[in-house]
Amino acid sequence: MLALSIDFGTSSVKVAIVDEGQSIIATASAAYPTILLPGEKNEIDPDDLWAGCYRACQQLDPALRKRAEVVCYDTFSPSPVFVRRDGSLSYPNIVTHLDRRSRAQGAFIDEVVGNERFLDIAGILPFAGGAGAMTFIWFAQNAPEHLADAYRIGHLPTYVHHRLTGEWTTDLVNASMTGLYETTTQGTWSDELLTAFGIDRSLLCRIVVPGTPGGSLRPEEAERLGVRAGITVAVGTNDMAAAQCGAGNVEAGRVMNTAGSSDMVSVLTDRPATSPGYYLRNAAIPGLWQIYATTAGGFALDWFWAQFCQDLSREKFYDDFVVRSLNAWPQDGEVTFAPYLTGDRQSLERRTASWQGLTLGTTREEMLAALLKSMNRVLADTLRQASAVVALDPVVKLTGGMSDAKYVALKKREMPGFDFEVVDNCPILGNVWLARQGLGVA
Numbered sequence: 001m002l003a004l005s006i007d008f009g010t011s012s013v014k015v016a017i018v019d020e021g022q023s024i025i026a027t028a029s030a031a032y033p034t035i036l037l038p039g040e041k042n043e044i045d046p047d048d049l050w051a052g053c054y055r056a057c058q059q060l061d062p063a064l065r066k067r068a069e070v071v072c073y074d075t076f077s078p079s080p081v082f083v084r085r086d087g088s089l090s091y092p093n094i095v096t097h098l099d100r101r102s103r104a105q106g107a108f109i110d111e112v113v114g115n116e117r118f119l120d121i122a123g124i125l126p127f128a129g130g131a132g133a134m135t136f137i138w139f140a141q142n143a144p145e146h147l148a149d150a151y152r153i154g155h156l157p158t159y160v161h162h163r164l165t166g167e168w169t170t171d172l173v174n175a176s177m178t179g180l181y182e183t184t185t186q187g188t189w190s191d192e193l194l195t196a197f198g199i200d201r202s203l204l205c206r207i208v209v210p211g212t213p214g215g216s217l218r219p220e221e222a223e224r225l226g227v228r229a230g231i232t233v234a235v236g237t238n239d240m241a242a243a244q245c246g247a248g249n250v251e252a253g254r255v256m257n258t259a260g261s262s263d264m265v266s267v268l269t270d271r272p273a274t275s276p277g278y279y280l281r282n283a284a285i286p287g288l289w290q291i292y293a294t295t296a297g298g299f300a301l302d303w304f305w306a307q308f309c310q311d312l313s314r315e316k317f318y319d320d321f322v323v324r325s326l327n328a329w330p331q332d333g334e335v336t337f338a339p340y341l342t343g344d345r346q347s348l349e350r351r352t353a354s355w356q357g358l359t360l361g362t363t364r365e366e367m368l369a370a371l372l373k374s375m376n377r378v379l380a381d382t383l384r385q386a387s388a389v390v391a392l393d394p395v396v397k398l399t400g401g402m403s404d405a406k407y408v409a410l411k412k413r414e415m416p417g418f419d420f421e422v423v424d425n426c427p428i429l430g431n432v433w434l435a436r437q438g439l440g441v442a
Contacts, residue, residue: 001020001069001070001436001439001441002017002018002019002020002025002064002067002068002069003017003018003068003069003070003071003072003431003432003435004016004017004057004065004068004070004071004072004225004227005017005018005071005072005073005428005429005431005432006053006071006072006073006074006431007073007074007239007242007427007428007431008049008053008073008074008075008076008156008160008239009076009239009260009261010034010076010096010097010098010261010262011031011032011033011034011261012029012030012031012032012052013029013030013032013049013052013053013056014027014028014029014056014425014427014428015027015028015029015053015056015057015060016028016425016428017060017061017064017065017068018428018429018432022429022432022433024425024428024429025064026060026061026064027060027425027428028056028057028059028060029056030052030053030055030056030059031052032044032045032048032049032051032052033045033048034096034098035093039101040099040100040101040103041095041099041100041101042095042096042098042099042100043093043094043095043096043099044093044094044096045092045093045094046089046092046093046094046159049094050163050224053225054224054225057224057225057226058226060226062226065225065226065227066226066227066228068227068228068231069231069232070231070232070233070234070435070439071164071217071225071227071231071232071233071234072211072233072234072236072431072432072434072435073157073160073234073236073431074157074236074237074238074239074241074242074243074427074430074431075155075156075157075160075236075238075239076096076097076156076238076239077097077132077155077156077157077173077174077177077238077239078095078097078129078130078131078132078135078155078177078178079094079095079096079097079132079155079156080094080095080132080135080136080153080154080155081094081095081153081154081155081156081158081159082139082146082147082149082150082153083150083151083152083153083154083158083159083162084149084150084151085151087159087162087163087166089159090145090146090147090149090150091139091143091146091150094156094159095135097129097130097262098129099128099129099135100128100129101128101135101138102128102129102134102135102137102138103128104138105126105128105133105134105137105138105141106125106126106127106128106134108137108141109126109133109134109137109196109197110126112196112197113192113193113196118179118193119274119276120184120274121182121183121184121190121192121193122176122179122180122181122182122183122184122190122193123176123183123184123272123274123279123280123281123289124179124183124274124279124280124281125276126179130179130279131177131178131179132153132154132155132177132178132179132180133178133179133180133193133197133199134179136153136178136180136197136199137197137199140197140198140199147203150203151203152168152203152204152205153199153203153204154170154174154178154204154205155170155174155177155178157169157170157171157174157235157236157237157238158170158174158205160236161214161215161233161235161236163218163221164215164217164218164221164233165214165215165216165217165218165233166215166218167214167215168205168206169205169206169207169208169212169214169235170204170205170206170207170208171207171208171209171210171235171236171237171238171284172186172207172208172209172210172237172282172284172286173210173237173238173241173281173282173283173284174237174238175189175207175282176281176282177238177281179193180193180194180197180199180204181207183272183280183281183282183289184272184274184280185272186272186282186286186287186289188207189201189204189207208235209235209284209286209438210234210235210236210237210241210242210284210434210438211234211235211237211284211431211433211434211435211436211437211438211439212234212235212438213232213233213234213235213438213439214232214233214234214235215232215233216229216230216231216232216233217229217230217231217232217233232435232439234431234434234435234438234439235438236431237284237431237434238284239258239427240256240258240264240266240290240292240427241266241282241283241284241290241430242284242426242427242430242431242434243256243258243266243399243426243427243430244256244266244268244283244284244290244426244430245284245285245429245430245433245434246423246425246426246427246428246429246430246431246432246433247397247399247423247426247430248397248423249268249397250268250285250288251268251288252268252269252270252271252288252390253267253268253269253390253391253392253393254267254268254393254397255267255268255383255386255392255393255395255396255397255418256396256397256399256426257379257396257397257398257399257411257420258398258399258400258426259297259298259398259399259400259401259402259403259407260297260298260400260401260402261297261298261299261401262294262295262296262297262298262299263294263295263296263297263375263376263378263379263400263402264292264293264294264295264297264379265292265293265294265379265382265383265396266290266291266292267290267291267292267382267383267386267389267390267392268283268288268289268290268390269288269289269290269291269386269389269390270287270288270289270390271289271389271390272289273291273389275385277293277381277382277385278291278292278293278382278385278386279291279292279293280292284430284434291382291385291386291389291390292382293378293379293381293382295339295375295378295379296339296340296341296353296375297375297400297402298400298401298402299341300339300341300371300375301318301322301372301402303341304367304368304371305317305318308364308367308368309321309364321365321368322368322372322406323406324365325364325365325366325368325369325372326369326372326406326409326410328365328366328369329365329366329369329370330413332370332373333357333366333370334357334359334362335355335356335357335358335362335366335367335370336355336356336357336370336374337353337354337355337356337367337370337371337373337374338351338352338353338354338355338356338374339353339371339374339375339377339378340352340353341353355367355370372410373410373414376410376411376414376415377414379414379415380414380415383415383418392418394417394418394419395418395419395420395421396411396415396418396419396420396421397420397421397423397426398411398420398421398422398423399422399423399424399425399426403422404422408420408422
């Protein structure tokens, strides 16, 4: 059984044809832009997202695409969407997890529910960018016409799945990432939270396990993707949850570090222990949860290159300057960095990035080394907290664009006691693994 697997990332989409042995036999990718708007708003035009997807698919061998028997996918999230009955968006764009417009809604949630109660139910505190509920409440309070015009609300997988099949679903992981779901018990949509926030339960979809067969591919989408109409579409999930499965992490204690545009760590646990210091969200496998944290990754490096190293080509910066900086400053000097270039999805207060300890003798190499070390220390602290909940596997599965030797050496220094095994294409492979489980052909 060949599968077309689609990984919708924050800045690009990757597609692949995967065979019965979980081997990738063809792959392609395409980028799309994000939209930055006043008020800390970060969005993606759905036309750009789909154009990128179709463009990437067209790079694959047409004969291989025609042999695909299932389509499966993952997306970044939280990624709130407001979808009309016909599948179009009532608010025209996809809101990304980098969006921070909903800071004030954290105080609202504390007032009507209480932060501790919200944590007990949803598994997280009401961090801006950390849960879809923040955005849904923002729209209810600031632009209610979009909510009124929506037939369903959810995250990007709900929109993607309806476009592909006409069916309405929310997967187990994204349900827990909305902040409207009983994450700590893996129950259902929380009547307590929905009532407190004034959100109509009818706007929410049925919740299904990722990988479940979720309808047949529409002819118009089949033509755009270059596959046969009517083949099965498996219900998709969040990229990190898929990556865990693609890395072979399906038991409590397994650790995944995805180092791409964002740098994320996920620890699987069978104990739903909450903490203000991390997110607790469902894993793709019922009965397991993720202890999760994230920080800026490739976004921060791209920013540093654009602001401080325009005298270097992009290739020279990544292949030479980053290595030179890390080698020159393996230990801390006077310069430190607060790693909040994309804000902080784990703080109720607005945080921004800054260097401390700069002098006339400070070099840009030391500044970059401090930036990279600080980001990995966010992840190291999450592992420390997770170790009090579940016994951790000493081997961290590492994937993403920032997983070559220079970054592995850095991670080993900043996270002592762990080894790192580089694994490629984990979300792509995880989508297929989940689809095969759902189809009963694993």
